[in-house]
Amino acid sequence: xxxxxxxxxxxxxxxxxxxxxxxxxxxxxxxxxxxxxxxxxxxxxxxxxxxxxxxxxxxxxxxxxxxxxxxxxxxxxxxxxxxxxxxxxxxxxxxxxxxxxxxxxxxxxxxxxxxxxxxxxxxxxxxxxxxxxxxxxxxxxxxxxxxxxxxxxxxxxxxxxxxxxxxxxxxxxxxxxxxxxxxxxxxxxxxxxxxxxxxxxxxxxxxxxxxxxxxxxxxxxxxxxxxxxxxxxxxxxxxxxxxxxxxxxxxxxxxxxxxxxxxxxxxxxxxxxxxxxxxxxxxxxxxxxxxxxxxxxxxxxxxxxxxxxxxxxxxxxxxxxxxxxxxxxxxxxxxxxxxxxxxxxxxxxxxxxxxxxxxxxxxxxxxxxxxxxxxxxxxxxxxxxxxxxxxxxxxxxxxxxxxxxxxxxxxxxxxxxxxxxxxxxxxxxx
Amino acid sequence: xxxxxxxxxxxxxxxxxxxxxxxxxxxxxxxxxxxxxxxxxxxxxxxxxxxxxxxxxxxxxxxxxxxxxxxxxxxxxxxxxxxxxxxxxxxxxxxxxxxxxxxxxxxxxxxxxxxxxxxxxxxxxxxxxxxxxxxxxxxxxxxxxxxxxxxxxxxxxxxxxxxxxxxxxxxxxxxxxxxxxxxxxxxxxxxxxxxxxxxxxxxxxxxxxxxxxxxxxxxxxxxxxxxxxxxxxxxxxxxxxxxxxxxxxxxxxxxxxxxxxxxxxxxxxxxxxxxxxxxxxxxxxxxxxxxxxxxxxxxxxxxxxxxxxxxxxxxxxxxxxxxxxxxxxxxxxxxxxxxxxxxxxxxxxxxxxxxxxxxxxxxxxxxxxxxxxxxxxxxxxxxxxxxxxxxxxxxxxxxxxxxxxxxxxxxxxxxxxxxxxxxxxxxxxx
Numbered sequence: 029x030x031x032x033x034x035x036x037x038x039x040x041x042x043x044x045x046x047x048x049x050x051x052x053x054x055x056x057x058x059x060x061x062x063x064x065x066x067x068x069x070x071x072x073x074x075x076x077x078x079x080x081x082x083x084x085x086x087x088x089x090x091x092x093x094x095x096x097x098x099x100x101x102x103x104x105x106x107x108x109x110x111x112x113x114x115x116x117x118x119x120x121x122x123x124x125x126x127x128x129x130x131x132x133x134x135x136x137x138x139x140x141x142x143x144x145x146x147x148x149x150x151x152x153x154x155x156x157x158x159x160x161x162x163x164x165x166x167x168x169x170x171x172x173x174x175x176x177x178x179x180x181x182x183x184x185x186x187x188x189x190x191x192x193x194x195x196x197x198x199x200x201x202x203x204x205x206x207x208x209x210x211x212x213x214x215x216x217x218x219x220x221x222x223x224x225x226x227x228x229x230x231x232x233x234x235x236x237x238x239x240x241x242x243x244x245x246x247x248x249x250x251x252x253x254x255x256x257x258x259x260x261x262x263x264x265x266x267x268x269x270x271x272x273x274x275x276x277x278x279x280x281x282x283x284x285x286x287x288x289x290x291x292x293x294x295x296x297x298x299x300x301x302x303x304x305x306x307x308x309x310x311x312x313x314x315x316x317x318x319x320x321x322x323x324x325x326x327x328x329x330x331x332x333x334x335x336x337x338x339x340x341x342x343x344x345x346x347x348x349x350x351x352x353x354x355x356x357x358x359x360x361x362x363x364x365x366x367x368x369x370x371x372x373x374x375x376x377x378x379x380x381x382x383x384x385x386x387x388x389x390x391x392x393x394x395x396x397x398x399x400x401x402x403x404x405x406x407x408x409x410x411x412x413x414x415x416x417x418x419x420x421x422x423x424x425x426x427x428x429x430x431x432x433x434x435x436x437x438x439x440x441x442x443x444x445x446x447x448x449x450x451x452x453x454x455x456x457x458x
Numbered sequence: 459x460x461x462x463x464x465x466x467x468x469x470x471x472x473x474x475x476x477x478x479x480x481x482x483x484x485x486x487x488x489x490x491x492x493x494x495x496x497x498x499x500x501x502x503x504x505x506x507x508x509x510x511x512x513x514x515x516x517x518x519x520x521x522x523x524x525x526x527x528x529x530x531x532x533x534x535x536x537x538x539x540x541x542x543x544x545x546x547x548x549x550x551x552x553x554x555x556x557x558x559x560x561x562x563x564x565x566x567x568x569x570x571x572x573x574x575x576x577x578x579x580x581x582x583x584x585x586x587x588x589x590x591x592x593x594x595x596x597x598x599x600x601x602x603x604x605x606x607x608x609x610x611x612x613x614x615x616x617x618x619x620x621x622x623x624x625x626x627x628x629x630x631x632x633x634x635x636x637x638x639x640x641x642x643x644x645x646x647x648x649x650x651x652x653x654x655x656x657x658x659x660x661x662x663x664x665x666x667x668x669x670x671x672x673x674x675x676x677x678x679x680x681x682x683x684x685x686x687x688x689x690x691x692x693x694x695x696x697x698x699x700x701x702x703x704x705x706x707x708x709x710x711x712x713x714x715x716x717x718x719x720x721x722x723x724x725x726x727x728x729x730x731x732x733x734x735x736x737x738x739x740x741x742x743x744x745x746x747x748x749x750x751x752x753x754x755x756x757x758x759x760x761x762x763x764x765x766x767x768x769x770x771x772x773x774x775x776x777x778x779x780x781x782x783x784x785x786x787x788x789x790x791x792x793x794x795x796x797x798x799x800x801x802x803x804x805x806x807x808x809x810x811x812x813x814x815x816x817x818x819x820x821x822x823x824x825x826x827x828x829x830x831x832x833x834x835x836x837x838x839x840x841x842x843x844x845x846x847x848x849x850x851x852x853x854x855x856x857x858x859x860x861x862x863x864x865x866x867x868x869x870x871x872x873x874x875x876x877x878x879x880x881x882x883x884x885x886x887x888x
Binding site for chain 2: 131133
């Protein structure tokens with residue numbers, strides 16, 4: 029179809045165009061899904077490097093000196109794969125929904141990866157303190173997770189969107205577990221405990237649980253089966269015992285390298301288990317994208333054949349389908365039956381168009397549902413930021429503050445956050 | 459940028475890609491806006507043709523016989539312009555957000571326009587009854603309005619989205635005024651009044667007011683000024699008098715062609731006034747799109763120059779911006795200041811990336827606000843359809859039923875509708 033003959037385009041052409049858009053969206057989702065896999069692997073490698081760099085610095089270069097180069101190489105390999113995967117979302121194509129936000133997140137992550145090269149030099153020379161290095165890695169991982177968030181938020185298929193929402197929350201929960209590992213390992217290695225550490229650990233544990241709750245609400249059955257089999261939802265008895273030790277130890281304790289190692293091992297075992305669930309979920313995602321894409325392509329073939337057959341037949345005079353029979357589906361009042369892929373013989377063009385409309389409408393409703401989880405997360409983040417700004421609190425304090433308000437009022441955290449944001453909007457306008 | 463050198467793409471490349479996506483989205487909005495203008499003109503012409511065809515058929519071909527061919531020609535001319543405008547949203551491009559839904563709506567409308575050719579023949583030969591012809595035209599116009607709805611729903615800029623939301627509701631309100639004109643004119647011409655007519659008129663008037671309320675909530679100042687100047691919000695005293703006559707007349711009355719004419723004239727004056735507001739709003743829309751596009755292009759130029767200058771400078775070792783200084787904005791906790799178009803001198807790459815992120819996040823929040831009006835409309839439509847299906851009611855009865863429930867519970871119609879939809883979802887799952 030060229031621009032010149034647009035006046036001759038038929039209703040069938042636009043129905044086909046609509047179906048092609050569906051296919052195009054699924055093709056992009058397949059690429060996005062693969063990008064998410066690359067991000068997941070890169071984050072996993074960075075988490076391991078972070079943990080090792082932390083212990084290396086905390087021990088004045090004595091521990092992990094031999095492991096660190098290999099972990100760096102592994103992270104660099106994953107970084108190359110991540111950068112290669114970005115080809116799939118070619119900026120020149122440029123019109124993917126939400127692409128603008130995705131690219132802006134990618135720009136941030138790429139910049140962080142560029143900085144990492146020099147940071148590694150500083151770590152090697154023991155010229156940075158462990159806590160800020162952990163914070164820096166966490167920041168970069170946070171930036172990479174934002175890429176996954178946008179990928180989930182821009183998905184146009186409700187089932188795929190559900191898996192991406194599950195994936196984002198699993199990855200986020202795993203990262204919180206990773207931060208817990210780093211902070212705990214540092215504390216055992218240096219012997220620094222006390223109230224601030226307890227507070228941070230409690231925040232990280234609480235937040236992990238919230239993430240995993242959403243994960244279990246949106247994940248598919250095979251991933252949930254892996255999740256249950258590994259027991260990834262709960263920390264091991266040993267990890268719980270070490271958590272308790274960390275939280276009840278008096279502020280200044282002698283450094284205990286052995287306990288630091290045990291903590292690191294136990295936490296790593298848990299994180300590796302979470303990675304297994306992630307891998308399973310990634311498999312499901314790829315499989316679902318491929319299956320949906322195949323179905324959409326079959327559906328298009330089927331429609332093209334059917335429409336060709338219809339075009340051969342002369343128009344019956346009784347076929348005033350839009351004019352005298354089209355009310356229901358167009359007004360969104362058709363019964364919401366599941367659409368079958370193959371257009372049944374004898375279905376008119378208008379039947380096909382309406383079934384496409386109903387299908388798209390249903391999809392958009394289901395999509396809203398999956399996106400609500402993401403929207404609530406955005407609101408909580410924003411409320412946290414506003415509380416930090418207005419009350420001069422740290423991120424953890426702000427989160428705890430919102431949490432306490434929610435508990436005191438017996439309300440959901442997301443609702444309290446939403447009120448906080450709305451109130452600040454009012455203040456800003458006044 | 460080719461796929462091969464993706465590994466070499468810098469953070470700056472992705473920032474530029476993000477900005478290009480913004481521009482691309484605005485370019486598509488400019489085309490979509492022009493399509494909406496073409497739809498508005500086509501609907502206006504079809505509304506006039508519908509009114510004349512109605513009176514022509516109701517009078518057994520005696521009245522409006524001379525005007526009808528001219529009105530048909532005018533509608534055909536607008537149809538050609540509508541079809542020509544569709545070139546702007548070339549299906550081959552295919553990746554516009556929401557394009558799939560838009561094309562499916564276009565397919566339906568195009569099919570209706572194709573049918574209209576044969577319907578016109580039938581009208582000419584007096585072979586159809588006026589009521590079903592009015593219903594048929596209304597159906598087609600409903601299909602065209604669905605195109606505008608999708609255009610509004612897929613807009614990626616919050617300010618433009620607001621104008622499109624205002625536009626859709628103005629057009630919808632005007633169409634309800636058009637249906638009121640047709641139904642009233644038929645009633646006066648045939649002398650058929652009674653409870654059913656009263657019910658339909660009340661429904662149409664009530665619904666118009668709801669649409670105009672949303673229009674005034676989202677329209678820009680110049681359009682609101684035109685709206686107030688013309689007094690388009692209220693019906694004239696004469697129209698109100700005729701409305702009262704129509705609603706209080708006993709079921710069988712002698713036909714009154716004079717009163718039919720006065721009704722038609724008064725209602726048309728009002729509708730023409732609404733069209734003037736529509737034209738003003740269209741002007742604002744085009745102007746806003748062009749202005750935003752220009753600003754986005756300037757912003758891109760500015761960024762490109764700035765980034766080129768940055769690329770020339772050696773990286774300072776202190777510039778670990780993502781690593782040790784990036785928490786705030788990336789976590790969505792940056793202060794929500796309005797972004798200026800020109801990147802100030804001295805701003806680092808990460809500053810620019812974060813300001814783009816914050817801008818996009820803010821835009822997406824504002825967009826949600828405008829889309830809520832559309833989402834609520836979808837919910838009310840769906841609830842109406844479910845009530846029709848489950849209680850065997852007509853559209854008007856279903857609407858009145860929901861309205862009564864809302865009034866009895868002192869709640870908003872949209873909330874009652876949302877509950878109704880949620881309850882049916884539960885029933886379906888059980």
